[in-house]
Amino acid sequence: MKRLPVLLRSRIVRNLAKRVLLAEIASFLIIIILSFAFLLPMLNARAAGMANDVCMQMKTEVEATLYGIEVAAQYISSSRELEATLDSYYDNPSDRTFEIVRLTLNRLKLSHPEIRGLILEGPDRVLFTSIGSFSDYDYGILEQDWHKWARISDYGSGYSSVYDSVSPESSGRTAHFGAWSFAYSRSSFIGTDRYVLTLYCSAAKFLNNLEYTAKNTFSGHSLLDNAGVPFFRSGAIETDNFALQEAVATFSGISVTKQDGYFIVPVSASMWYLAAHADDSLLNSTFYDYFNTTIILFATLCVLTVSLIMYQAYRTVSPLGKLSKTMNLVSKGDLGDIVSDIKTGDEIEDLSNIFNEMICSLKEQIDRRISIERNEHKMKYGLLISQIDPHFICNTMNAINFLAKERRFEEIEAINTALIGLLRDRLRVDGFRVLDTVSHEIKTVNDYLLIQGYRYDNNARIDWLVDEEALELQIPKNVIQPLVENALFHGLMNEDTGEIRGRIIIEIRKNNGGILMRVKDDGRGIEAGKLSNLFMREADPSKRGRHIGLRNIKDRLAYLFNDKNHIEIESSNGTAVTIEIPCLDGADGEFL
Secondary structure: OOOHHHHOOOHHHHHHHHHHHHHHHHHHHHHHHHHHHHHHHHHHHHHHHHHHHHHHHHHHHHHHHHHHHHHHHHHHHOOHHHHHHHHHHHHOOOHHHHHHHHHHHHHHHHHOOOEEEEEEEOOOOOEEEOOOOOOHHHHHHHHOHHHHHHHHOOOOEEEOOOEEOOOHHHOOOOOOOOOEEEEEEEEEEEOOEEEEEEEEEEOHHHHHHHHHHHOOOOOEEEEEOOOOOEEEEEEOOOOOOHHHHHHHHOOOOOOOEEEOOEEEEEEOOOOEEEEEEOOHHHHHHHHHHHHHHHHHHHHHHHHHHHHHHHHHHHHHHHHHHHHHHHHHHHHOOOOOOOOOOOOOOOHHHHHHHHHHHHHHHHHHHHHHHHHHOOOOOHHHHHHHHHOOOHHHHHHHHHHHHHHHHOOOHHHHHHHHHHHHHHHHHHHOOHHHOOEEEHHHHHHHHHHHHHHHHHHOOEEEEEEEEEOHHHOOOEEEOOOHHHHHHHHHHHHHEOOOOOOEEEEEEEEEEEEOOEEEEEEEEOOOOOOHHHHHOOOOOOOOOOOOOOOOOHHHHHHHHHHHOOOOOOEEEEEOOOEEEEEEEEOOOOOOOOOO
16 A cells, blocks of 8 residues: 555556546446346346255155155055954954054054054944044044045045144144144055045154255245145245235146246145245345355456556556656756666667667767867768757657557557667767668658657658669668758748648659759748858757758768769749769768
């Protein structure tokens, strides 16, 4: 946190942080919208599917219990011991043989841990009961319609509803299921006679299992008969809900159906229905934590991204500010012990190294020429010193700073590359190399125009008329660019608005064994009185192009080509500057 104020000192970093933050916020909003549009419906469907699976699991638990009871009933009905004791009773009816039958039933009820009592109804409506207590409601079951149907049909069977054998009026709402029971009746033949066997079973185990299975998925569940009348319910479920009654009444399948938050499935062995209820908020709560965690993680990632980008941006642009300060010192004429020690491994380091080379080379050349050739080679010294314009470099770096603030990185690379090319070209003065090819001078002018295009509102049209055979000809270095600069700033620039607009034609070709170079603009031209004295006055240092002017070009051409006049100026509908020099096909650049 202590480094945050330092990072925010850079205007580039602040602007970049704002833009990145806006992008992150936009991305965050898009993620939220897409999540609600696509992710949440998918999670809702999955939650409903999981609830469907839980409902099927509850059904399986009930049917497993009922199947065990049916197996026990089959085992009891087929007991040879029971058959023998019944035959013994009917052969010799007495209290003793009756009690033997009851003891036998008592032993047989141990065949299944959920059976709490047995009642066997004989063909003469005699009731044999296992030892134990039976409530009035237990006996009342024998008069219910489902039991009567089992009594009159061969091999008929059926289940009662689940009831509280202690308080049948409790309507199914209790947290303790120890007293809850259900009855299963089965008509079967024991020996040659038909009997109705009724098993009274504890419902505590499977009711507890239902409670445990449903607690994390459903708000409540209920058991209903085949008419849709509930006989057991647990939790928050409205069993008198019309949608539930209608769903049960019209149910015809074997799998789970969902209607208005109710999941309904038939318990096939008993003709019961299992209904469980869960609203959307409960179903989706399973995935809300996952969804919220995802959003929090994404928001955290956004914050970390902005922080890292700010830090990296500061590390990237801080050397550029340092280099700009160093160049400002140079632009003020301070050539002392200034050294740019930037180590970034990119174009900024290249520019810093070239700047150091430029300063070292500049100081060396100045010292050498001042001490050795102060008088004789004054023109050479003027040529060297005129090739460096610290103000031009400083303004170019300011343009780079502006583009960096705007995050126009491709344009920064373009202007940086152009500036590096210009600086390298200006530094090639070893051995007084004052000549270069036409193609290289064209590139230098294009680099200069590229930089000026970013510095000013440049709407000038540049037309090149260059013969292909002239591209490799040798001409004096840095002759065309000053003429183009003069045409831009003295011919086409509006002095009030600073806008540059118009056309410049640059023509280079062979002409009568020599080389003709002409730069013509359609600007405001030069007054006749000033035109005649143009080469007689010194360049005004307060004007643009002050270091390399027409007088400088004329003097250098005169020095190189034996004081002959090689430059002409015409001013009619603009200004045209024409230079004609001998063809230097065999020159290698080291003319002096």
